[in-house]
Amino acid sequence: MRNLSLLLVIAMMAALLQTVASAATKKVNTKTPRILVPLYIYPEPGAWDPLYTAIRNSPSAAFLVIINPNSGPGDGSAPDSDYASAIQQLRSTAAANQTLELIGYVPTGYGKRSASQVKSFISTYAKWPRSVRPDGIFFDETITSQKYLAKYRNYTDFVKSQSWGVSTKTPSNATYAQRKGITMLNPGTWPESDKFWSIADHIVVYEDKLSNFDFGEYQQLTQNNVPVASNFQRSYIFYNVDSANVTTKDGRNFMGVDALVNATIRVLASRGGLFITDLKIGEEDVYAKFSGIWQEFVKMVGASS
């Protein structure tokens, strides 16, 4: 009896301490692998439904969604009403304890687009009304030679200096706080200069067909770059994934899409963002619709969370 009440007191104190600790040290969940969603589909009624369904069906999955009205934020100081209501629906679909982060698409022209235009795109997103404002920026067409480092550092610094996101989805008792000013670079290949790892939250290190992917080379790059590139930074995009023949350039044959997901998360130790589609570049726009393996892919990443 006495022991039992003592145990109870200890348990209550532990619970209390935990509450205090989580309130004081709210931090970003970097352990759950992110599902990267290049959402380049115009939100006609119903067009984003496969995303809402995926979010609902995989409550433990974490999503990083790229919002792209018109190869950038589009004209005007706010997204049109279709976009605005779709973004609001997206936000409200995520459960209170679920990670859903939105980042605005900004093309950088492989360093050639003028800095003033890039910054004006960033400011436009940052000034969208609170209810639809994203949480950071996705920089497409990134060039990662040393020569361009200062330019891209200016961009990511600029993102961090702006005000982002809605905080309403994060209850005060949530384990993980929402991040502010997320920065993701997309060179589509492993960064040429290592220094790029120090200026961005995430980097897409591969964006191409799976059949062009040298798994062994990336495994080596991953091992060679510990600790400069963290697991939470590295992100991958694979297209032309044929679920009946999941084979890489160096002849790795995965048993199915789930084995490829598992290998990317466990062997390549990537948690920054993963996107896999069976749509085929060269034959179609791989971002124009949700793929045939979309729901399955989300479930697999969710199951690895």
Ligand SMILES: *[C@@H]1O[C@H](CO)[C@@H](O)[C@H](O)[C@H]1NC(C)=O
């Ligand atoms: C959120 O809570 C639901 C219901 O308790 C649970 O199924 C889900 O896994 C939780 N999600 C996270 C990310 O913890």
Ligand SMILES: *[C@@H]1O[C@H](CO)[C@@H](O)[C@H](O)[C@H]1NC(C)=O
């Ligand atoms: C970075 O920003 C600073 C301050 O605005 C500017 O002086 C500098 O020229 C920029 N560098 C590059 C490479 O864009």
Ligand SMILES: *[C@@H]1O[C@H](CO)[C@@H](O)[C@H](O)[C@H]1NC(C)=O
């Ligand atoms: C967190 O707070 C919300 C809103 O105050 C409440 O409904 C929910 O039950 C709380 N969750 C936990 C795990 O305490």
Ligand SMILES: *[C@@H]1O[C@H](CO)[C@@H](O)[C@H](O)[C@H]1NC(C)=O
């Ligand atoms: C599977 O894909 C690989 C790489 O694209 C190709 O070389 C091979 O012939 C394919 N196998 C079958 C059975 O289609």
Ligand SMILES: *[C@@H]1O[C@H](CO)[C@@H](O)[C@H](O)[C@H]1NC(C)=O
């Ligand atoms: C996932 O990958 C790990 C590491 O290679 C391996 O040990 C495990 O068996 C894999 N699990 C599945 C379900 O493929």
